[in-house]
Amino acid sequence: xxxxxxxxxxxxxxxxxxxxxxxxxxxxxxxxxxxxxxxxxxxxxxxxxxxxxxxxxxxxxxxxxxxxxxxxxxxxxxxxxxxxxxxxxxxxxxxxxxxxxxxxxxxxxxxxxxxxxxxxxxxxxxxxxxxxxxxxxxxxxxxxxxxxxxxxxxxxxxxxxxxxxxxxxxxxxxxxxxxxxxxxxxxxxxxxxxxxxxxxxxxxxxxxxxxxxxxxxxxxxxxxxxxxxxxxxxxxxxxxxxxxxxxxxxxxxxxxxxxxxxxxxxxxxxxxxxxxxxxxxxxxxxxxxxxxxxxxxxxxxxxxxxxxxxxxxxxxxxxxxxxxxxxxxxxxxxxxxxxxxxxxxxxxxxxxxxxxxxx
Ligand SMILES: Nc1nc2c(ncn2[C@@H]2O[C@H](COP(=O)(O)OP(=O)(O)OP(=O)(O)O)[C@@H](O)[C@H]2O)c(=O)[nH]1
Ligand SMILES: [Mg+2]
Numbered sequence: 061x062x063x064x065x066x067x068x069x070x071x072x073x074x075x076x077x078x079x080x081x082x083x084x085x086x087x088x089x090x091x092x093x094x095x096x097x098x099x100x101x102x103x104x105x106x107x108x109x110x111x112x113x114x115x116x117x118x119x120x121x122x123x124x125x126x127x128x129x130x131x132x133x134x135x136x137x138x139x140x141x142x143x144x145x146x147x148x149x150x151x152x153x154x155x156x157x158x159x160x161x162x163x164x165x166x167x168x169x170x171x172x173x174x175x176x177x178x179x180x181x182x183x184x185x186x187x188x189x190x191x192x193x194x195x196x197x198x199x200x201x202x203x204x205x206x207x208x209x210x211x212x213x214x215x216x217x218x219x220x221x222x223x224x225x226x227x228x229x230x231x232x233x234x235x236x237x238x239x240x241x242x243x244x245x246x247x248x249x250x251x252x253x254x255x256x257x258x259x260x261x262x263x264x265x266x267x268x269x270x271x272x273x274x275x276x277x278x279x280x281x282x283x284x285x286x287x288x289x290x291x292x293x294x295x296x297x298x299x300x301x302x303x304x305x306x307x308x309x310x311x312x313x314x315x316x317x318x319x320x321x322x323x324x325x326x327x328x329x330x331x332x333x334x335x336x337x338x339x340x341x342x343x344x345x346x347x348x349x350x351x352x353x354x355x356x357x358x359x360x361x362x363x364x365x366x367x368x369x370x371x372x373x374x375x376x377x378x379x380x381x382x383x384x385x386x387x388x389x390x391x392x393x394x395x396x397x398x399x400x401x402x403x404x405x406x407x408x409x410x411x412x413x414x415x416x417x418x419x
Contacts, residue, residue, distance in 0.1 A: 061350065062125045063329050064154030064254075068180055069131030071162040072261040072294040077128035079297030080322050085128065095150050096128040102330075102337075102348070103323050106380055106410060110339060110346045113388050120347040122337055124326055127154060134183045137190035148191050152249045156329050157256045159184060163271065163291075164263035177278035181258065181285075185231055188251035193226045195248065218244060226252070234286070255332045258282060258289040259325070267293050268316045290328055292321035336409035339380075340364070341389060351407060358403035361415050371417035374400045380410030 065073045074087045074096065081098035101121035111119045129150045136144030151157065161180050196219050203216055218241055225235045232253035237245070245253070262271055271291055272279050282289050300320045303311055312319065330336070334353045338360055339346065349363050357377075362369035378389050382397040389412055392398060400416075407413070 061123075061156070061329065061333065061335065062127060062154045063156050063158050064151050065126060065128045065158045065160060065259075066132060066151055066184065067160035068162070068183060069133070071131070071160045071180075072164075073131070073160050074128050075294040075298055076158075076160055076259065076261065076292070077126055079294055079301045080325070081126050082301045093130050095130070097125065099123050099125045102326050104337065104348055106337075106339065107346060107348050109384070110341045110412070114341050114343055114346050116341070116343055116346045118345040118347075120345060122348040122350045124329070132184050132187050134187065137187045137194065145191075148187070148251060151188075151251055151254075154254065156332055157254045158259055158325070158329070159256050160259045160261050160294075163260045163266075163275070164293075164295075175275075177260070177275055178281045181278075181281070185252065186229075189226055189229065189231060192232060192250045192252045193223065195250070196223050196226070199248075215244060222250075231285075256287050257325070257328055257332060258287055260289055260291040261294050262291050264293045264296050266291070267296055288328060288332060290321070290325055292325065297321050336407070338407050338409075338411045338413050340414070341412055353409075355407055356403060357401050357405040357407055357413070357415075360407045360413065361417070364415070367419045368415050368417045371419035372403055373416040373418055374402065375405060375407075376414040376416060377401050377405070378412045379408065380412060383412055 065077055067073050074085050077083065077096055077098070078085055078087075081100050083096065083098050085096040100123070102124055104121060107119060107121055127150065130147055132147065133144065137148065159181065161177050163175050163177065165175050200216060200219055200223070203212055206212075208216070222232060222235065222245075225232065232250050233255060260271065260275075266274075279289070296315065297320065300308060300311060301322070308320070330350075335350050336353050337348045337350055339348055341347075349360065351360050351363055357375040358369060358372055361372050361375070377399045378392045378397055382392040382395075383389055386392040386395055386397065389398075
């Protein structure tokens with residue numbers, strides 16, 4: 061899973077990136093700079109617990125890659141500058157967009173404007189939208205130069221529908237598409253079609269408060285857009301990221317936080333993408349595997365190895381809750397809590413699976 065951190069200039073994107081990935085990328089920024097990239101393991105206390113029991117040689121968490129992209133300049137999508145199109149192209153490969161909004165108004169040389177959440181969101185979303193519109197227009201005009209096949213006719217009709225939607229200043233993620241249409245559009249990787257999470261980078265003085273009442277208009281706007289949001293203080297998260305174990309725990313407690321914002325953000329990104337985890341556990345390795353909600357046991361097997369999928373016999377499943385209650389998978393089994401499931405079984409988040417297969 062790739063998460064792209066985007067936003068206007070100097071809103072705290074790199075600070076957030078550093079906090080999330082325990083990196084130390086320069087916060088100086090600059091619009092021509094290459095994106096900062098780092099992969100982190102997804103914190104999951106279920107994996108911690110499984111490892112405690114199995115004491116495996118290797119523990120493998122799920123991975124998430126964060127990409128910190130230079131600030132988007134309003135008006136860039138309409139300009140022909142290669143810096144602007146490079147910048148927008150850096151967003152293209154990501155699975156989910158983490159859109160950072162400045163909600164701190166500390167004295168800062170560059171930032172004299174008061175906080176304006178709605179206007180800031182629109183500035184960035186307009187860029188994504190205009191870039192998609194330009195791409196569609198150029199594709200349609202190129203198609204018009206050639207004799208059209210039936211497949212091309214279908215594609216053009218669909219692109220015209222998207223174009224009309226964008227011309228009403230609506231993001232593509234708000235357009236309902238059929239599964240066939242989604243497949244047809246996959247190659248384009250439209251920027252406004254990507255799911256977004258709005259990260260409200262709040263002033264540290266608000267960390268114990270829900271800023272909902274202060275910025276109710278902005279939250280109503282997000283609700284209407286159907287975009288999830290999360291409030292985080294990048295500054296505080298940077299401090300947290302420098303602590304370990306007990307120090308981290310103490311700091312969180314002192315600040316009235318249940319867990320680092322990093323965990324909340326990754327969970328939300330998982331949810332937005334419809335991702336869930338299942339586990340394999342043994343003395344060699346305890347491992348988390350990422351699949352989509354509603355994937356079946358046969359598809360889950362394919363994540364591990366094509367041989368396991370091909371030779372699939374049954375999935376031996378113990379739920380995480382049963383594992384926890386009985387203290388180990390073996391004890392849960394002895395208590396009759398293990399199920400033998402067929403290919404079409406829909407895997408549940410947290411299932412501990414042992415695949416039986418024959419090749
Ligand atoms: N008060 C306060 N300042 C912050 C916070 N987050 C970032 N800053 C400051 O804002 C400035 C910009 O931070 P960056 O993390 O570099 O922002 P950016 O969005 O990556 O900036 P560009 O990459 O240049 O677009 C720095 O001086 C930070 O110290 C915050 O939560 N509170
Ligand atoms: Mg930056």
